[in-house]
Amino acid sequence: MPDSIVEVKNVSKIYKRDTMDIPVLQNLSLGVPEGEFLALMGPSGSGKTTLLNLIAGIDRPSSGSINIAGTDISTLSESALAKWRSRHVGFVFQFYNLIPVLTAYENVELPLLLTDLSKADRKKHVETALGVVGLSDRIHHYPKQLSGGQEQRVAIARAIVTDPTIIVADEPTGDLDRKSAEDVLALLEQLNQEFKKTIVMVTHDPAAAEKAHKTRHLDKGELSMN
Amino acid sequence: MKIAKLIFRNVFRHKLRAALTILGVAIAVMAFGLLRTLVTSWYSGANSAAPDRLVTRNSVSFIFPLPLSYRDQILRVPGVKNVNYSNWFGGQYIDKQHFFARIATDANTFQTVYPEYLLSPDQASAWMKDRSGCIVGQKLADQYHFKIGDVITIVGDIFPGNWQFVVRGIYHGKEKSTEESTMYFQWDYLNEQVLKTMPTRANKVGWYTVQIQNPNDAARVSEAVDALFTNSDNETKTETEKAFQAGFISMSSAIITSLQIVSYVIIGIIFLVLANTMIMTARERIREYAVLKTLGFTGQHLMILIFGESLSIAILGGVVGILITFPMAAGFAKGMESFIPQFIVEPSTLIIAGIFAVVVGIISAIFPANRALSMKIVDGLRQVG
Ligand SMILES: Nc1ncnc2c1ncn2[C@@H]1O[C@H](COP(=O)(O)OP(=O)(O)OP(=O)(O)O)[C@@H](O)[C@H]1O
């Protein structure tokens, strides 16, 4: 197995609700090599989103370690983790999660506001990212002036504009029609092939999983190979 | 600040809600400003009192008169320069709505004891010559369009009857703060009529105004005057004009206190209006805050967003409120002219109102900011937006 850029080792995740413990992931390990396009499938409630959130550093494991590109993120402080996310992770959500009062351009620019890039440099990056997703002509549109597929492409532009180490996508086509879903998947495939981006994508859609190199199934908190 | 744009867009995200909140804050700031101005103008009467004047009245109460014979005795007290005497006349002009102060005063000493009322020599001598003559302040004359030679008819209540006065002069205040809303007429005219109709009430004065040579002597002279009449039928109470006015004003202190309380209630209302908007806003945006955190924005960034939004609304509302206070105060001043001669919005009132708006802006943001900060990203993202 080549060097993994994502290394999940013996990770358990237990949610506490009131006094009840809800074990979601149990002693789970997973490696994702650099440049891979991995699909995570599994029944609802099996812990796919939970695993993805752990990899993306927006949640912490109850035990075990997560190492991304050489950094053990489970030991980082809250603020160090925030900084790490802004440099290394690009997110794509099911419901796009664009800020409605910002234009496509401004939404994509958001992650760059945390860098010390000049305004001119930010502009270059934003225009490149929007060009990659094919929305150069929609730069000044607000989210509500875009179709669902276009919104998701803006979200993808926002995810890649910082040139992150990995891209995580949680059901990126879950809210889209067939045609838009295909566009989005083609785009992710292109990011993976042309730009060599490592992608971890959660999906319910077998057609989406087909685009990935590899599919892993999660069931009752345990992974199985396809 | 790169996220200023986002703050600004957030403020106006719901235009109607933003407009209503800003208007609510503005109206509250204005109401606060007007009430405070009412309170400060009420007290400003006491500030315009002259330091070299004492007021001697019946020690039992202001409403009981003193014998005219006291005048000569008071005049003989060392340190006393001049003595004027007056009666509150009351009565009605047209009806109760048309209120202004009417005072019968000793015309011979009036101008020396009250140098702040400026009257041209012609008008002064015309007033002296006409028993039933009166003088009115410029503001009062403007309000009722009184001209020299006009006859003013007053229906008496304290002194019953139909009283007619001829306007012989219009006085001006020496200072901006001098009142110009009173009608003065000759005490002799009042006494003459009273002698005819109710002789027992003749030769009595409401109060003496004692002008002293040296303001530093006020305490000594006051004591000396009151000592003259101890154990008489009508004991006196002498105090500085300032103390007298303050006492007069404090008769209405219950009203003043309630005005003050209401002005603070208004601050509370601004807070509720703004806090309500901010809480609603933050609740709707929890998911967006989670997204921003996901992208790497920190708690500090969210605080800037939320406090910035709350402060923007508070400051906008405060500025609008302060701006509309001026025309409102001008209208108020016109309507209240005869009750409150000096209705001027003081800068300190506006500063206090502004500070309150800012403080309210900050406090309103605390709860929503705390909520956004303590929210876990994964929980925020699960919120259905
Ligand atoms: N923040 C949380 N607090 C408490 N319980 C949670 C939380 N997040 C997830 N869970 C629980 O953990 C389990 C796994 O949830 P998760 O969202 O990871 O599933 P999923 O595989 O993504 O499902 P779906 O396909 O429906 O999105 C569920 O039982 C869920 O109720």
Ligand SMILES: [Mg+2]
């Ligand atoms: Mg899920």
